[in-house]
Amino acid sequence: MAELKEADAAQLHQEDVDIKRKFLKYCPFLQTERHVSIQTKLEGLEVLVDLNGAGRKSCPLCPEEKFKACYSHKLRRHLQNLHWKVYVEFEGQRMCICHLPCRNLKPSLSGDQASGRHVAHYHCVVCSVTIARKTDMISHLKRHVNKGETEASYCGSTDVPFEEPAPSGQAYEIMKELGTNVQLLPNHTTPQKSDTYFNRKMKTNRQLVFCSLAVLAEERNPLECLDAFGATGIMGLQWAKHLRNAVKVTITDISDTCIKMIKENCELNHIRVDGGPRGSRGPRGPDGVSGEAEGAPIATVEVVKMDANVTMHMWPFDYIHLDPFGTAVNYLDAAFRNVRNLGIISVTSTDTGSLYSKSPNVTLRHYGCHIVRTEYYRELAARMVVATMARAAARCNKGIEVLLAVALEHFVLVVVRVLRGPTQADETAKRLRKLVHCQWCEERVFLKLGNMVDGELIQRTLPCNCHGSLPGKTAVQLGPLWSGPLFNTGFLRRMLSAAVQHSMDDIQTLVKNLICESDCTTLKSLVHGTSALTNQVECGVVIKTLQSGGESGAAEPSVKRKSGDELGNVVKKMKSDGSLDHPPFYYSIHRHSIRGMNMPKLNKFLQYLTEAGFRVSRTHFDPTGVRTDATLEQFKAVLTKYSVPTYTNATATQTSVSTEKIA
Numbered sequence: 001m002a003e004l005k006e007a008d009a010a011q012l013h014q015e016d017v018d019i020k021r022k023f024l025k026y027c028p029f030l031q032t033e034r035h036v037s038i039q040t041k042l043e044g045l046e047v048l049v050d051l052n053g054a055g056r057k058s059c060p061l062c063p064e065e066k067f068k069a070c071y072s073h074k075l076r077r078h079l080q081n082l083h084w085k086v087y088v089e090f091e092g093q094r095m096c097i098c099h100l101p102c103r104n105l106k107p108s109l110s111g112d113q114a115s116g117r118h119v120a121h122y123h124c125v126v127c128s129v130t131i132a133r134k135t136d137m138i139s140h141l142k143r144h145v146n147k148g149e150t151e152a153s154y155c156g157s158t159d160v161p162f163e164e165p166a167p168s169g170q171a172y173e174i175m176k177e178l179g180t181n182v183q184l185l186p187n188h189t190t191p192q193k194s195d196t197y198f199n200r201k202m203k204t205n206r207q208l209v210f211c212s213l214a215v216l217a218e219e220r221n222p223l224e225c226l227d228a229f230g231a232t233g234i235m236g237l238q239w240a241k242h243l244r245n246a247v248k249v250t251i252t253d254i255s256d257t258c259i260k261m262i263k264e265n266c267e268l269n270h271i272r273v274d275g276g277p278r279g280s281r282g283p284r285g286p287d288g289v290s291g292e293a294e295g296a297p298i299a300t301v302e303v304v305k306m307d308a309n310v311t312m313h314m315w316p317f318d319y320i321h322l323d324p325f326g327t328a329v330n331y332l333d334a335a336f337r338n339v340r341n342l343g344i345i346s347v348t349s350t351d352t353g354s355l356y357s358k359s360p361n362v363t364l365r366h367y368g369c370h371i372v373r374t375e376y377y378r379e380l381a382a383r384m385v386v387a388t389m390a391r392a393a394a395r396c397n398k399g400i401e402v403l404l405a406v407a408l409e410h411f412v413l414v415v416v417r418v419l420r421g422p423t424q425a426d427e428t429a430k431r432l433r434k435l436v437h438c439q440w441c442e443e444r445v446f447l448k449l450g451n452m453v454d455g456e457l458i459q460r461t462l463p464c465n466c467h468g469s470l471p472g473k474t475a476v477q478l479g480p481l482w483s484g485p486l487f488n489t490g491f492l493r494r495m496l497s498a499a500v501q502h503s504m505d506d507i508q509t510l511v512k513n514l515i516c517e518s519d520c521t522t523l524k525s526l527v528h529g530t531s532a533l534t535n536q537v538e539c540g541v542v543i544k545t546l547q548s549g550g551e552s553g554a555a556e557p558s559v560k561r562k563s564g565d566e567l568g569n570v571v572k573k574m575k576s577d578g579s580l581d582h583p584p585f586y587y588s589i590h591r592h593s594i595r596g597m598n599m600p601k602l603n604k605f606l607q608y609l610t611e612a613g614f615r616v617s618r619t620h621f622d623p624t625g626v627r628t629d630a631t632l633e634q635f636k637a638v639l640t641k642y643s644v645p646t647y648t649n650a651t652a653t654q655t656s657v658s659t660e661k662i663a
Contacts, residue, residue: 034125035098035123036060037095037098037122037123038095040092042080042084045060045084046079049075051072051075056069061079062099063101066099083097084096088134088138088141090141091125095123095125098122098130102130103118103121122137124144127144175198179242180234181265182234183264183268184196196261198232198234202410202411204408204507204510205323205408206235206238207499207507208495210235210238211502211504214243214498215491215494216344223246223319224317225318225319226251228252228311228324228331229323229325230251230262231253231261233251235321237269237301240299241269241299242502244298244299247319248302249300249302252303252306252308253305271301272297272299272301273300308322312331312338317343318343325350326349326351327354327366328347329366333395336389336393340418343418344416345416346415346416347385347413349411349412349414350410352410352412354367356378356381363384369387369388369479369481370479371384372478374442375442376442376444376585376625380481382405382486383486384482389416390432390482393416398428399421399426399427401416402416402485403415403416403488404491406510432481432482433481434446434477434480434481438462439474439475439476443463443464443466444462447461463633484581485518485582486582487518487582488518492511495511496511496512516618520616520628520629521616522618583627583628586626587628588625588626589605592632592635592636594636597645598643599643600639606618606626612630612638614629616628616630
């Protein structure tokens with residue numbers, strides 16, 4: 001009997017070892033969701049091992065050479081005294097200390113890595129990175145909190161925990177965004193190691209692009225739209241799934257892995273894949289899809305393995321979205337060459353190093369612009385991207401109208417409407433101007449068209465007096481940049497209606513702020529102002545909009561296409577209304593505050609500027625920025641008038657204290 005018990009115990013121990021090895025084999029994949037060392041209760045650790053069973057058990061968080069298999073009561077004490085007590089807590093989750101070989105070996109003193117040892121570490125609950133020191137993990141979590149990244153925004157809330165291995169032998173996970181399921185590979189967050197790169201932080205970008213496409217779908221139907229860099233296909237699938245027969249979506253990518261992943265994601269969302277030659281689609285039913293009524297796909301997407309430049313040169317499109325890894329300047333010529341008249345091109349640039357003047361040599365090489373680091377560097381980046389798109393359109397005898405330009409933390413998004421004709425190209429080229437920037441007070445002004453100034457005369461074009469009171473050169477020429485408006489109010493109002501219609505709560509506040517910035521008004525006046533319907537013209541399209549919109553912007557816009565003869569008159573009218581554009585650039589209230597003075601609150605300061613007779617609004621480029629038509633001198637005068645000396649409160653406090661002592 002004793003021999004049988006020992007044999008049973010040995011068999012149970014061997015089963016535990018096999019399970020442990022299997023766990024270590026799939027440990028890198030499980031880390032994409034949540035590591036086993038992250039628990040909310042002690043029972044979660046004990047459940048990993050059957051403590052009620054007979055025989056010796058191995059620790060689930062220690063290798064065999066560090067902690068040998070033991071009986072249940074010793075293993076329970078080990079889990080309580082070591083792993084459960086040594087932890088980092090974050091939002092109710094305990095990241096217990098882990099001794100598994102999840103990290104590389106630490107080299108020995110002789111430098112031999114083979115004879116080194118594994119380092120104990122913690123697994124981050126947000127991004128699953130491994131960090132050895134407890135203080136470093138706490139600092140790492142604080143950076144997540146500052147960026148608004150919590151455990152709720154990680155894949156654990158929306159993704160399927162752990163799926164079966166894919167046919168290629170790799171595990172994958174499924175996440176859901178805007179009602180669209182997307183299959184992701186384990187290394188989808190690392191662009192250098194994965195062709196199917198997926199960035200969760202670009203959700204705002206994808207929703208803004210979707211709303212701009214939804215607005216264009218109201219003007220013409222059906223639309224030929226292109227997602228030039230598919231990767232996982234999330235953007236094109238969202239277009240097809242929500243807009244259905246209003247769009248004909250084409251998704252392209254040059255990678256075989258991406259094409260395979262896109263087709264699998266289409267099947268996951270019940271979307272039919274059309275991978276044949278363009279134009280070979282079969283007849284469609286009344287709902288825009290072919291097949292039987294029961295079990296039929298909800299939409300059809302064309303998936304093509306081809307270079308983006310080749311695709312855009314071969315076939316025309318109404319809507320083109322470019323989102324390459326880095327800059328998009330290499331694809332602009334092909335995009336403007338074959339886009340239809342009054343179509344839309346949206347460009348997402350993620351090369352923030354060159355856009356935000358961290359690498360000026362790369363900026364000059366890619367965008368042909370000279371820039372320096374300024375307080376308004378985000379808007380400078382947006383105007384630089386628009387200027388590059390304007391030059392590409394002018395080379396194709398086309399002009400542009402900027403509908404939307406957004407510069408957030410990780411990307412710059414520009415959406416433009418294409419106007420065909422050499423006249424429109426000439427008008428667009430006239431909007432490209434040099435910017436004179438004072439490096440001392442950061443005053444700035446666009447040079448007038450045809451104004452040839454150089455040397456000391458550049459200093460005198462600025463309204464500030466820095467060139468006379470300070471020695472040396474104080475001003476510098478930047479650009480050429482786009483000097484026209486960055487927003488179209490009517491288009492933004494219709495984007496807000498689309499966001500409300502498709503339940504995109506994340507971007508509604510941003511679009512409302514963009515509407516205020518476009519009108520150069522505060523949000524309070526936008527909400528409580530008059531709501532008279534006015535006809536606004538956008539490049540030959542008459543749209544009824546709310547002049548000072550309500551909570552949800554405009555109602556359902558009535559769209560009417562004008563004839564070709566009236567298009568020229570519309571453009572002439574738009575040129576005469578150029579004075580109504582929002583003021584270029586903005587001033588930071590903290591950058592220009594007066595030393596020794598307590599400045600007023602930002603909302604109060606906006607009210608003071610409005611009472612002084614200036615147009616004023618906040619800007620999405622900078623939370624402390626103020627967009628106004630006042631000069632820097634006038635801006636500082638109002639700021640000085642309503643600022644209070646810092647020593648006033650201290651003097652009053654000392655006076656009251658001395659009065660109490662005397663009493």
